[in-house]
Amino acid sequence: MKDIMPVNGQFEMMRLPYEALGDVISQQTLSFHHGKHLKAYVDNLNKMLPGSGMEGLSLAEVVRRSEGGIFNNAGQVLNHTMYFEQFSTSPRAMSDKFVALLERDFGGVEAFKKEFEQKGATLFGSGWVWLSVDKDAKLVITQQKNAENPVTMGFTPLLTFDVWEHAYYLDYQNRRADYLSALWQLVDWQVVEGRL
Numbered sequence: 404m405k406d407i408m409p410v411n412g413q414f415e416m417m418r419l420p421y422e423a424l425g426d427v428i429s430q431q432t433l434s435f436h437h438g439k440h441l442k443a444y445v446d447n448l449n450k451m452l453p454g455s456g457m458e459g460l461s462l463a464e465v466v467r468r469s470e471g472g473i474f475n476n477a478g479q480v481l482n483h484t485m486y487f488e489q490f491s492t493s494p495r496a497m498s499d500k501f502v503a504l505l506e507r508d509f510g511g512v513e514a515f516k517k518e519f520e521q522k523g524a525t526l527f528g529s530g531w532v533w534l535s536v537d538k539d540a541k542l543v544i545t546q547q548k549n550a551e552n553p554v555t556m557g558f559t560p561l562l563t564f565d566v567w568e569h570a571y572y573l574d575y576q577n578r579r580a581d582y583l584s585a586l587w588q589l590v591d592w593q594v595v596e597g598r599l
């Protein structure tokens with residue numbers, strides 16, 4: 404995965420690679436989710452970093468080494484950056500090689516999507532569902548609470564769906580499963596595979 408370095412000890416707000424995402428994620432959700440929620444995580448992290456001993460570390464390294472408030476905010480900055488960057492209004496398909504990996508580890512693309520959606524739908528409370536490469540080079544789906552990211556387990560994260568209510572409530576209300584199944588339309592698989 405592409406890691407993120409601070410500039411003069413501060414992390415910058417990521418820019419969205421699109422203006423809008425059609426009906427799947429409304430402009431209103433995008434505006435609150437990126438412009439308010441992510442902004443708050445970035446601002447909080449930047450306030451906590453000076454004097455923490457973690458100035459100058461990459462974002463993933465801060466996530467691996469921190470706990471408490473720094474961990475929560477750094478994790479959310481990393482998670483949201485990966486989430487927003489993996490979507491596109493003209494998403495590219497997955498390669499034959501990646502299809503083969505999903506067949507090897509999940510029995511097929513549809514079986515993978517079904518398990519991913521099911522793990523997202525059944526995560527209790529706030530968190531993230533992830534596709535990662537584990538330490539044995541196998542693709543795995545994990546449910547992570549709150550700000551957790553699979554880098555803390557030594558995995559390489561590839562794809563994530565945010566299941567905090569702020570990610571979907573304005574558009575889908577309590578219908579988290581509908582939000583999850585709609586998100587596939589936006590996933591740019593070349594971005595996801597580029598994290599391998």
Ligand code: MN
Pocket residue numbers: 436440483565567569570
């Ligand atoms: Mn979020």
